[in-house]
Amino acid sequence: MQEPEFRAVDPRRCFLLWFVPPLTVFVLGLVVLLVSGHITGPFRNVTVVRALLASKRDFFQDEQVKRILMARGYQVHVTPAGSRDLARKPDLDSYHFVFPSGHVANEHVKTRRTGKHAVPFRPFFSPVVLGTFRGYAEALVRAGVATPHDQGEQPLYYNLDLQKFMELVEKHKRWNDYGAANGNRVIIQSPDPCKAYSGAVLAGFLASARDDNPPQTVEAAEDLARRIKPQIDAQGQTSEDMAPKYFAPEGPTHAAIAVIYEHQYLAHQLEKRGADKERVLLYPTVQHQSTPELISFTPEGDRIGELMMTDPELRRRAVELGFHSLGWNGATEQDFAGHLSERGVPEPPSGERGRVALPKAELFERMIDVVGDCR
Structure with missing residues (x-):
C-alpha cells in the first residue's frame, strides 16, 4: 500500500485567498462612494x-x-x-x-x-391650468364649451371657453346633462383665494371672462368681484392645495375640475411616461403664467x-x-x-393664447378680499 502523503499548507496563503476578494470589493466600493461624495458628505x-x-x-x-x-x-x-x-x-x-x-x-x-x-x-x-378627467373633458366638448387642442385619439390638452363655461355654472347645469356619470353641478374647484395664489388666479380668470378691461378703481374692482363671487361660492369649502386631491386614485370624486399648476401635471405625466390618459388639462381662453x-x-x-x-x-x-x-x-x-x-408626453399649449390681464396689485388684492370674504 502507498503510504499517505502529507502536504504542508501555508496559512498566510489561505488567509489571502479568503481576504483579498472581499477587500477588493470594499476598495472599489469605497472609491465609488468617495467620487460620488457619499462618504465625505457627512463630514462636509x-x-x-x-x-x-x-x-x-x-x-x-x-x-x-x-x-x-x-x-x-x-x-x-x-x-x-x-x-x-x-x-x-x-x-x-x-x-x-x-x-x-x-x-x-x-x-x-x-x-x-x-x-x-x-x-x-x-x-x-409654470402656467395656472385646470386639471380634469377625460370623461368630464368630453362632456364639456358635448356642451360646446371645450375643444381638443390636437386631433389625436386621446388628447391630453383641451381649450376652454371661459365665457361659455360660466354660462353653464350660472344655469346650474349638471355633469349628467352632458353624458357624464355625475349628478353634481358643473363647477371649478380651487384652493382658498384668500391664501393660495392659484385660487386668486381663478378669480382673475373669471373676472377677465366678464370684462376684458381690468378695473382701474377700487369701486370697479369691488363691483367686478361681486359679479364673479357666485361662481367662487358655488364650489363650497375650499382647501389650500388641490393637486394632492386631483392626483389621488379617487381624484374624480374629489373634484371634476381642479385649479393646479402645469408643472404639477407634467411632473405626474413624466413619471408615468405619458401613460395616464385619464387625467387631462383644460387651458382657459386666456392664460396666466405664474x-x-x-x-x-x-x-x-x-x-x-x-x-x-x-x-x-x-x-x-x-x-x-x-x-x-x-x-x-x-x-x-x-x-x-x-x-x-x-418621455412620451406631448408639448402643452403654454403661452399660445392671450394672457389674462390681472388688475394692479392693490386692486387685485381688494377683489380677492371681496370674492373670498378674506379676513
Missing part, C-alpha cells in the same frame, strides 16, 4: 438655509434636488405657507429666503423689505438663488419636474419640448 460643512415657500416648495422637497444641494453644501429647511399668508407673515425677516407663487405676493414682500436686503431670482415659470420669485434676504439665500439660475443639475431637474426654465435675461432655456417628447 453643510449650511442650513431656512425658507418660507408657497406651492413651489415641491421643488425643494424633491429628493434629487435635496441631494444636489447637499452636494453643494446646502440644506434647505422648508416652511410651507400659502402665497398671501407668506407675504403677511409677522416673522418674515427670520428666513433666509422666501418663494411666493405670484406677482402680488412678490411685490408685497419686496415692499415690506424696503431698505433691506431683498434680491429676486426668477428661475422658472413666474415665482425667489426673494433672498441673506447671503445664504443669494447662494441658493444663484444655484437655481446657474447650476446645470438643478436646472435640468427643474425641467424634469415640469417647469419652464428661465435664464438671467428672462428667456426660456433648456429643451423643454424635447425632454417631454423623449
Whole structure:
C-alpha cells in the first residue's frame, strides 16, 4: 500500500485567498462612494438655509434636488405657507429666503423689505391650468364649451371657453346633462383665494371672462368681484392645495375640475411616461403664467438663488419636474419640448393664447378680499 502523503499548507496563503476578494470589493466600493461624495458628505460643512415657500416648495422637497444641494453644501429647511399668508407673515425677516407663487405676493414682500436686503431670482415659470378627467373633458366638448387642442385619439390638452363655461355654472347645469356619470353641478374647484395664489388666479380668470378691461378703481374692482363671487361660492369649502386631491386614485370624486399648476401635471405625466390618459388639462381662453420669485434676504439665500439660475443639475431637474426654465435675461432655456417628447408626453399649449390681464396689485388684492370674504 502507498503510504499517505502529507502536504504542508501555508496559512498566510489561505488567509489571502479568503481576504483579498472581499477587500477588493470594499476598495472599489469605497472609491465609488468617495467620487460620488457619499462618504465625505457627512463630514462636509453643510449650511442650513431656512425658507418660507408657497406651492413651489415641491421643488425643494424633491429628493434629487435635496441631494444636489447637499452636494453643494446646502440644506434647505422648508416652511410651507400659502402665497398671501407668506407675504403677511409677522416673522418674515427670520428666513433666509422666501418663494411666493405670484406677482402680488412678490411685490408685497419686496415692499415690506424696503431698505433691506431683498434680491429676486426668477428661475422658472409654470402656467395656472385646470386639471380634469377625460370623461368630464368630453362632456364639456358635448356642451360646446371645450375643444381638443390636437386631433389625436386621446388628447391630453383641451381649450376652454371661459365665457361659455360660466354660462353653464350660472344655469346650474349638471355633469349628467352632458353624458357624464355625475349628478353634481358643473363647477371649478380651487384652493382658498384668500391664501393660495392659484385660487386668486381663478378669480382673475373669471373676472377677465366678464370684462376684458381690468378695473382701474377700487369701486370697479369691488363691483367686478361681486359679479364673479357666485361662481367662487358655488364650489363650497375650499382647501389650500388641490393637486394632492386631483392626483389621488379617487381624484374624480374629489373634484371634476381642479385649479393646479402645469408643472404639477407634467411632473405626474413624466413619471408615468405619458401613460395616464385619464387625467387631462383644460387651458382657459386666456392664460396666466405664474413666474415665482425667489426673494433672498441673506447671503445664504443669494447662494441658493444663484444655484437655481446657474447650476446645470438643478436646472435640468427643474425641467424634469415640469417647469419652464428661465435664464438671467428672462428667456426660456433648456429643451423643454424635447425632454417631454423623449418621455412620451406631448408639448402643452403654454403661452399660445392671450394672457389674462390681472388688475394692479392693490386692486387685485381688494377683489380677492371681496370674492373670498378674506379676513
